[in-house]
Amino acid sequence: xxxxxxxxxxxxxxxxRRMNSNPDAIVIGSGPNGLAAAVTLARAGLSVSVYERxxxxxxxxxxxPITLEGFVHDICSAIHPLxxxxxxxxxxxxxxxxxxxxxxxxxxxPLDGGRAAIAYKDLDRxxxxxxxxxxxxxxxxxxxxxxxxAVAQFTGSExxxxxxxxxxxxxxxxxxLTQGGPWWNGLFREERAPALLTGVFAxxxxxxxxxxxxxxxxxxxxxxxxxxWPVPIGGSQSITNxxxxxxxxxxxEVVTGAHITSLGELxxxxxxxxxxxxDAAARLGADRLSPRYLRRxxxxxxxxxxxxxxxxxxGPVPWTNSELSGTATVHLGGRRAAVARSERLVTAGxxxxxxxxxxxxxxxxxxxxxxxxxHVLWAYTHVPPGSTIDQSEAIIRQIERFAPGFRDLIxxxxxxxxxxMERYDPNYxxxxxxxxxxxxxxxxxxxxxxxxxxxxxxxxxxxxxxxAVPGPGVHGLCGYYAARSVLRHEFGxxxxxxxxxxxxxxxxxxxxxxxxxxxxxxx
Numbered sequence: 001x002x003x004x005x006x007x008x009x010x011x012x013x014x015x016x017r018r019m020n021s022n023p024d025a026i027v028i029g030s031g032p033n034g035l036a037a038a039v040t041l042a043r044a045g046l047s048v049s050v051y052e053r054x055x056x057x058x059x060x061x062x063x064x065p066i067t068l069e070g071f072v073h074d075i076c077s078a079i080h081p082l083x084x085x086x087x088x089x090x091x092x093x094x095x096x097x098x099x100x101x102x103x104x105x106x107x108x109x110p111l112d113g114g115r116a117a118i119a120y121k122d123l124d125r126x127x128x129x130x131x132x133x134x135x136x137x138x139x140x141x142x143x144x145x146x147x148x149x150a151v152a153q154f155t156g157s158e159x160x161x162x163x164x165x166x167x168x169x170x171x172x173x174x175x176x177l178t179q180g181g182p183w184w185n186g187l188f189r190e191e192r193a194p195a196l197l198t199g200v201f202a203x204x205x206x207x208x209x210x211x212x213x214x215x216x217x218x219x220x221x222x223x224x225x226x227x228x229w230p231v232p233i234g235g236s237q238s239i240t241n242x243x244x245x246x247x248x249x250x251x252x253e254v255v256t257g258a259h260i261t262s263l264g265e266l267x268x269x270x271x272x273x274x275x276x277x278x279d280a281a282a283r284l285g286a287d288r289l290s291p292r293y294l295r296r297x298x299x300x301x302x303x304x305x306x307x308x309x310x311x312x313x314x315g316p317v318p319w320t321n322s323e324l325s326g327t328a329t330v331h332l333g334g335r336r337a338a339v340a341r342s343e344r345l346v347t348a349g350x351x352x353x354x355x356x357x358x359x360x361x362x363x364x365x366x367x368x369x370x371x372x373x374x375h376v377l378w379a380y381t382h383v384p385p386g387s388t389i390d391q392s393e394a395i396i397r398q399i400e401r402f403a404p405g406f407r408d409l410i411x412x413x414x415x416x417x418x419x420x421m422e423r424y425d426p427n428y429x430x431x432x433x434x435x436x437x438x439x440x441x442x443x444x445x446x447x448x449x450x451x452x453x454x455x456x457x458x459x460x461x462x463x464x465x466x467x468a469v470p471g472p473g474v475h476g477l478c479g480y481y482a483a484r485s486v487l488r489h490e491f492g493x494x495x496x497x498x499x500x501x502x503x504x505x506x507x508x509x510x511x512x513x514x515x516x517x518x519x520x521x522x523x
């Protein structure tokens with residue numbers, strides 16, 4: 001990946017050395033949350049250095065050629081339901097900075113016999129397609145879609161704070177309860193609607209039914225009908241590139257190939273922000289942290305792993321149901337009961353012979369991903385943590401179930417087991433890309449119960465990764481909230497900087513009287 005030279009600097013270290021300059025803030029890790037923190041701090045007028053272990057920045061938002069020449073693949077995140085909904089990305093105006101395509105179908109769930117349940121971007125069309133369960137689908141999601149901004153605020157906020165929109169939060173909670181327990185089939189008469197919901201609930205990588213799985217799935221389903229699930233042109237790396245460009249525009253630097261094993265390798269800084277696992281942050285900052293906090297971090301439970309396969313294909317996937325070519329996201333696994341069984345087996349440390357598989361087919365909407373007429377396909381399945389088993393054959397079999405002849409289109413594959421995912425990115429411990437199981441308890445107390453969970457109880461240390469509130473997803477909010485905490489506690493800044501691209505090269509806003517540009521700190 002190349003980032004054009006800006007007023008800051010982008011360079012590769014390739015080795016460890018102590019820097020001569022002393023920045024105001026250091027960010028360890030360049031995933032979306034780390035870069036969101038760096039953007040916010042640099043916009044506030046601080047000098048910021050970002051250190052990335054890998055040769056390319058991006059964390060879970062990288063796009064690389066890992067199969068054949070001309071084929072580029074998203075390494076972790078691929079489709080971005082939160083790109084339009086995240087309060088951070090809305091302030092950053094991400095949708096104005098890079099190009100997105102929004103498919104007419106947000107996601108789909110094929111069933112045997114060539115049938116499929118389809119979540120169109122259009123809620124009414126979706127309800128009409130779901131037969132007897134259409135009115136139930138509309139009643140379940142319409143109130144949330146009508147108040148999507150409130151849903152985004154509630155689900156992306158500091159959990160221990162009173163919601164700004166209590167009525168919407170109550171409606172959301174009621175729906176979470178109806179779909180989060182063993183009574184979850186009570187509303188439905190047919191199999192398409194519950195299967196469609198279960199496919200999106202399973203993004204949580206939790207046993208189903210569960211309250212946390214229902215909360216995550218209902219949020220994603222709301223965004224599916226409110227703004228759609230966008231595909232970034234050029235891949236997830238385009239999001240990373242724009243965040244880096246903004247850091248550089250405001251005087252920051254990004255250093256790649258810098259594997260930090262001790263805080264002593266870093267220059268002095270008033271704040272160190274970890275876009276890492278909670279375990280790595282605690283290990284690096286151990287001499288500044290209390291034994292009690294370290295014990296609490298050790299109790300933070302990791303989640304299940306993922307195993308991923310990327311495909312270079314000679315043509316599009318030959319789905320039996322042709323409507324599946326109208327979406328970038330397909331959930332495989334069949335009926336609700338089958339998907340739930342698969343997810344429970346994984347949590348029990350076993351492998352399903354009928355696995356849930358999440359498939360993304362971005363090249364249907366972005367021709368830059370593959371040579372003319374050819375395609376890339378992104379697929380992962382959930383596995384027990386630390387699994388070393390290559391899931392290529394299991395994933396291919398499940399795709400073949402709904403797209404006979406798929407195997408014949410495969411030109412090349414790149415497969416990573418759960419343990420391979422951790423080797424690629426040590427923050428994915430055991431293949432856990434969520435940086436901690438997103439159970440209801442661990443969303444509220446992430447990684448510990450606190451009204452300000454990003455601030456670690458050690459001098460100048462902050463946690464900005466998905467291991468902090470509000471948890472997993474490419475939304476940047478963990479980093480944004482961590483940066484807000486840094487500004488408040490380390491620099492006495494009472495107002496957040498503008499993130500609007502019109503305000504590039506904004507005047508420094510760190511002042512001794514605690515005032516800055518335009519957005520109140522508490523927002």
